[in-house]
Amino acid sequence: MAYLKTNPADRERFLCIYPAYINSKKTIAEGRRIPSEKAVENPSCTEIRDVLTAAGMNVYVENKMYPREWNRDVQFKGRVRVQLKQQDDSLCQEKFTSRKDVLFYLAEMIPKLKTRTQKSGGGDSGAQQGEGGKKGKKKKK
Template sequence: MQTTTDDSAYRAYQCIYPVYFDATRTRAEGRRVASHLAVRNPLAAEIVAACASLRLPAVYEAGKLHPKDWANPGRVRVSLKEPSVAARIKNKHHLYLLIAKHLREHPVTEDGPALRMIVRGAPPPPQVEDGKPWPRPAVPRGWKMGELLPYYSPAMTGGGVSENFLKDMMKEMGGGGDMASMLAAAAGGGGGPSGSGSSGGKKDKKGKGK
């Protein structure tokens, strides 16, 4: 497994995000496996472990975000085109099933290594005393996110969502548009508040009396 900030050499690789396996999400909210195959609190670090156990060429991108799951950073790129891989894994959906099986067999726990994977450029993970719970994220009202998130998650730093993070998220989603449009895109997929859409259309003007 490799880590990288330059994805130019890996653009043909399949991108895999934790939200694909999140049992708390619907298909419209990003889940890509059946609900009975999904898990709670999937993390990119455990997807890395799944790829390692499957002997797959993989690249871990710790800072990448899925627009419908902004609080759970990290994605994994996997190559399925190498002959040794293609002989064992039929297609992308087959890969999802194999990763989902690993995640069910290796659930993320508060004292497990997946939460504490060291990420270059991020502050060190918090020192949690034995028997103490892992810090919970600051969840904005109406937003969906896991209870167990990496220590460098935007929801775990500073006790909430910062404006700088939202700007970074907007860049991650394509770089265009204003803040309201970016939040609307996230909300539409279940990553944001429900029922927060604005009413469309222009207000009818009252006719003038004669």
């Protein structure tokens, strides 16, 4: 995204956040950085970008793969760069003092996104109906 007010050398100091860091489906060995009970199921780069942009952070997305990610699908692609500190080492926002603060904030806010609340409402009932049908078929055999 070209709307940042920083020069390219400063962007190298931005934090890298891969979706695997907050993915509840990943193990610690696969790259999860926060406890699984606080993590989010399969977050995307766009969700991370949207949440951090809404929080007023300087953010941009890069088309990179997480090195530990074995699946090369498009949904797993991308990393988000976030500016935590300014050039004079003062914090951009007081509530984000470290990488962990940003990760916990993301894990808290991503489930509240409109896209997540709409998807989960319709998807849960469909999954339950599908499971019921499968159980019935097994009993008949």
